[in-house]
Amino acid sequence: MSLALDPRVIVAGVVPWLIPVAPVAVACGYPSPAQDYFSGEIDLNEHLIQDKTSTFIVRVAGDSMEPGGISDGDELIVNKALEPKDGSVVVAILDGELTIKRLRITRTGVILQADNPKYPPIRVPELSELRIWGVVTRCLHYV
Amino acid sequence: MDVNCFYASAERIFDPSLEGRPVVVLSNNDGCAVTRSDEAKALGIVLGEPWFKLAPRVREWGLQARSSNYELxxxxxxxxxxxxxxxxxxxxxxxxxxxxxxxxxxxxxxxxxxxxxxxxxxxxxxxxxxxxxxxxxxxxxxxxxxxxxxxxxxxxxxxxxxxxxxxxxxxxxxxxxxxxxxxxxxxxxxxxxxxxxxxxxxxxxxxxxxxxxxxxxxxxxxxxQGTPCIPMEEERVGRDQLIFSRSFSTPIRTAGAMRQVMSVYAQQASARLAKHRLQAKVLTAFAATSYSNPADTSYPSVVVPLPMPTADPVILSRAAHALVPRIYEGLKYVRAGIMVTDLRPSGNQPPLQLFENAHEERHIGPLIEEVAKKYGRESIGLGVAGLKGGPDWSMKREMLSPRYTTEWAELPIVKAA
Structure with missing residues (x-):
């Protein structure tokens, strides 16, 4: 027993190196009849994240989107790579800060709205003058 | 492909107020500037400039400094x-x-x-x-x-x-x-x-x-001259290894101190393996002296096959200690780490009774984790790793930005106002 527990050094070198090894699993015992039907639990990442290279999770501070169902403290899933459209909830860069607004694209210009009427809308003549950080795809709202 | 001023650019993703301003990212222990934004370069800040020289001019330059946020x-x-x-x-x-x-x-x-x-x-x-x-x-x-x-x-x-x-x-x-x-x-x-x-x-x-x-x-x-002769080296992608490695705020000079470092890493590895329900079959331990001091270099490393797939902190610690005899007393080791490889899900193959080891039976790993969670990382540890006040080689990072993408408690904040 003590011999089996004693780790031995088999390779000693001067640089750390990586050993490529394929994990091999050997099954023991009787297989469960359900095994053939089991393809893994639901994975939220798979359903909530379209592209993990461009998806970030952010946290909301403030109540300006409250009536739209996005509350203070909620987490949002944001995809940076999506093209914002009229009606998109976006994270915009305003005065060097990440700010959440609803984007309105109209014939007369572009508006960044808060869902809460307490906060006045911000108007810009062109979409190109706006810096959109990402588009919100989901809200993880606390109930 | 190469990212421009990588560390500074990574900081700017989540803090747009840094755009257009001089930004420096400091080395381990906030020693010196390791990344400078273009604006910082234009101020004449050189690579490796010590922070104590820059600090007095922060206000004058509007300089923004960050500690190295390796997680980010x-x-x-x-x-x-x-x-x-x-x-x-x-x-x-x-x-x-x-x-x-x-x-x-x-x-x-x-x-x-x-x-x-x-x-x-x-x-x-x-x-x-x-x-x-x-x-x-x-x-x-x-x-x-x-x-x-x-x-x-x-x-x-x-x-x-x-x-x-x-x-x-x-x-x-x-x-x-x-x-x-x-x-x-x-x-x-x-x-x-x-x-x-x-x-x-x-x-x-x-x-x-x-x-x-x-x-x-x-x-x-x-x-x-246009003849390709440095071949592409492909790396394995995937989660089949975990690495714990760090630079020290004070170089390690003795085998005894290195032994302590190895114990700490082994326990971190054990905790991480348990969290992901994994067991490792091979452990590699390594250390390195500073590259900037070519006179006294030493880059020891050992590869230790474990007696069985395990996440047991006792076995991992013992394996990591195999590095200790290779440490030259007196040399300044600035970096060390361990890597566990050949990972497999735990529980898939229940080990034969003969090889099931006594510590795992007594659930020592989970117990240490539980106590550490409740009373803090420095409250309990195995053998030499369990030190009051924490080992003094841990890293100093006083201007650290949040770990925006790896810690749920530190997510970027978006203003709803």
Missing amino acids: YGSISARVMELLARYSAWQEVYSIDECFLGVKGDGGDLLALGRAMREACRSHVGVPVCVGIAPTKTLAKLANKWAKKNKAFGGVCRWESVPVAEREALMARLPVNEIWGVATRLSKRLAAIGIYSIMDLARADPIRMRDKFSVVMMRTVLEL
Whole structure:
């Protein structure tokens, strides 16, 4: 027993190196009849994240989107790579800060709205003058 | 491909107020500037400038400083590398912010591809990158450097799209140590035989360079002449290893202290393995002295096959201690780590009774974890790792930004106001 527990050094070198090894699993015992039907639990990442290279999770501070169902403290899933459209909830860069607004694209210009009427809308003549950080795809709202 | 001012660019993703301002990211223990934004370079801040010299001028310059946020940089790097892997089946991740990609096509296609890669990094991850395209890795690095220096390239330089006269003028202008693989100390020996510029080296006879220097130098010459001879080294991608490695705030000089470090890493590895329900079969332990002190170097490493797949902190600690006899007392070790590989899900293969080890039966690992969670990381530890007040070699990071992408409690805040 003590011999089996004693780790031995088999390779000693001067640089750390990586050993490529394929994990091999050997099954023991009787297989469960359900095994053939089991393809893994639901994975939220798979359903909530379209592209993990461009998806970030952010946290909301403030109540300006409250009536739209996005509350203070909620987490949002944001995809940076999506093209914002009229009606998109976006994270915009305003005065060097990440700010959440609803984007309105109209014939007369572009508006960044808060869902809460307490906060006045911000108007810009062109979409190109706006810096959109990402588009919100989901809200993880606390109930 | 190379990310521009990587650490500073990663900080700017989540803090847009840093845009257009001078930013420096400091080395381990907030020692010196390791990354400077273009604005910081314009102020004359040099690479490696000690923080104590910069600190008094912070207000005057509007300088923003950050401690190295390795969690963030690692996460952003992984995103960039995964994104770029979509452009080529042949990727070699060379460092945290650089990779080589093997691509085929004619000039126009390659330039378009380079621009698409650059745009993807901007739109998906939010970092600026430069791309150099050439027939060899050495020339690709040079083209990349050029793309970075000369704004006219728009961030993408294909070596062969530039007229020969311009390329030669650039190579004649740049000193030879600007090329990938030629260290500054080598440039003195090269100067002794009349090789000063990259152009001089490109015109040298490869065989003569091999005889006078090394095969490495011959390869560099051949690569400069357009013959690829540094092969792509592909890396395994995937979660089949965990690495715990860190630089120390005070160098480790004794075997006893290294033993303590190894115990701490082994327990961190044990906790991480247990969290992911994994067991490891192989443990590698390594340490390194500073690169900046070439007189007394030592890079010991050991690979220890474990007696069974395990996440047991006792066995992992014992395995990691195999490094200790290889430590030279008195040398300054600035970095050490352990890596566990050949990971497999725990519980898949219940070990035979004979090999089930006593510590695992008593659930020592989970117990330590539970106590640590309740009373803090320094409250309990195995053997020499369990120290009051915490070991003094842990890292100092006083200007650390949040770990935006790896810690749920530190997510970026968006203002709803």
